[in-house]
Amino acid sequence: MSVLRPVLFALLVLTGTASAQERLPDGGVATASGDVAQAWYGQSTTRYDHGILGDRVEGGSLVVIDRTGSRHELVLPERYVFEDLTPRLVDLDGDGASEIITIRTDVGAGAAVAVYGLRDGTLVERSATAPIGRSHRWLSIAAIANFTADAGKEIAIVKTPHIGGVLEILSLKGSVLETILPPQSGYSTHFIGSRDISLARAEDTDSDGFFELALPTQDRRQIVVLGFSPGVHAVARFDTGAVITQPIGSFTAAVTAARQPQ
Ligand SMILES: [Ca+2]
Ligand SMILES: [Ca+2]
């Protein structure tokens, strides 16, 4: 016993150190209760010189632990990085299996949304948008929720949030991520250097089953609340009195108060 205990302790410490080293230093671990138990970014790399998320270290692989405890790793080709901090685990299409939603950047052509999943026990790409089209152009995944009557949950993104952000709503249809409503310009959900990937927040303020999205205007001095069903429409607008630097908090009460007749 006296020999075994220190050996076991040393093994545990080594295991912990290894997993910490392989994870993106400032990245998080996403957890869920479905077929995917955990996901994070590994194989940190400095091969992309953009550095808008607090440092110039980005993810080079996607690591997934399935519900049986098996580990899967998808290593990106050299021309890509995950320009993101923590993958998102959401069942977009309602089939009971988690989708793994990431921001994947083509070093030469900018950021895209890439969706992965486990299929027959293998980690595979389910779908991806085209990259923005230029290097050093990023997009923020603003929120994922049921925004419209399209089946399942939709992904709200803001392309190029630093230089004239454009909001788009994406719906996963089979293997295609389709933009389903007219893009809306003039929003910003991230500022350079921030580790908050999104300043936006989704809530169903009127309990109709469709979520509204609160997001900062381009100058980050106002919050606009948009609804998407039916069609894109403004629900409320608030002056913040200062530049927004933190993710927006719960806004249902403010919207409810704004709806009341004065
Ligand atoms: Ca699914
Ligand atoms: Ca929907």
Ligand SMILES: [Ca+2]
């Ligand atoms: Ca609603």
